[in-house]
Amino acid sequence: MAITSPFDNYGILIGTDWNSNQWKALPTEQDLAQTNMENVKENGIMNTFTNFGHEIFPTDEFGYYWGMLPHQMTTKSDKDRIKDVKVALIRSVNWEDGQNYIIGIYAFAEFTKGRKTSPIPEIEGRLEMNVRALPSNIHLVKNFINLTTHTNMAKLLPAGKLTPKKNYSYMKKENVLRILDELTTLNPDDTKLKSIKLKILRSV
Numbered sequence: 001m002a003i004t005s006p007f008d009n010y011g012i013l014i015g016t017d018w019n020s021n022q023w024k025a026l027p028t029e030q031d032l033a034q035t036n037m038e039n040v041k042e043n044g045i046m047n048t049f050t051n052f053g054h055e056i057f058p059t060d061e062f063g064y065y066w067g068m069l070p071h072q073m074t075t076k077s078d079k080d081r082i083k084d085v086k087v088a089l090i091r092s093v094n095w096e097d098g099q100n101y102i103i104g105i106y107a108f109a110e111f112t113k114g115r116k117t118s119p120i121p122e123i124e125g126r127l128e129m130n131v132r133a134l135p136s137n138i139h140l141v142k143n144f145i146n147l148t149t150h151t152n153m154a155k156l157l158p159a160g161k162l163t164p165k166k167n168y169s170y171m172k173k174e175n176v177l178r179i180l181d182e183l184t185t186l187n188p189d190d191t192k193l194k195s196i197k198l199k200i201l202r203s204v
Helices: 029-034 038-043 076-082 173-186 191-203
Strands: 011-015 065-067 087-094 099-107 114-117 126-129 131-133 138-146 168-171
Touching: 011 173, 087 173, 099 131, 099 173, 099 191, 138 173, 138 191, 168 173, 173 191
Parallel strands: 011 087
Antiparallel strands: 011 168, 065 131, 087 099, 099 138, 114 126
């Protein structure tokens, strides 16, 4: 068996459904109609609609904000790998242009199942969630990385990390840091992004 370093699983690139309301409200009817995610087609909605509502919706009693990553792993081998993950890089395909984007970050997250009361009146009851982080470590960037048209994908992502059937990929430390550099280049005035990046760099 090959010996792996914790830095081999430093990050995870993981997909979510597209939300024209910035993952702070319910997706539009067009979002639901055009989704390429089978679980969204089957259920009509996913609990991802609050993923980046951390600045407007409440945290839990410990100060954590809960989100939903549709493809969070459940097998034992994946649980062994995901314990090393420091950064979840969230990506989504915009149905309007067909492009694949890195849209935001959950840094220093805990990948565990939980439930939270729906923060919006349109949805009643409690929502199934599977990732939590402090609001200060969750961020939706303004300018996304376009993975479809990026001119230097080999630098950002190793071969085979982004395919139509690959819903999540573990990322080595160096790739995570390169993606953070690219996000910073695209969002030079984003002070929260810089703060999260600095915390990640100090944790290495």
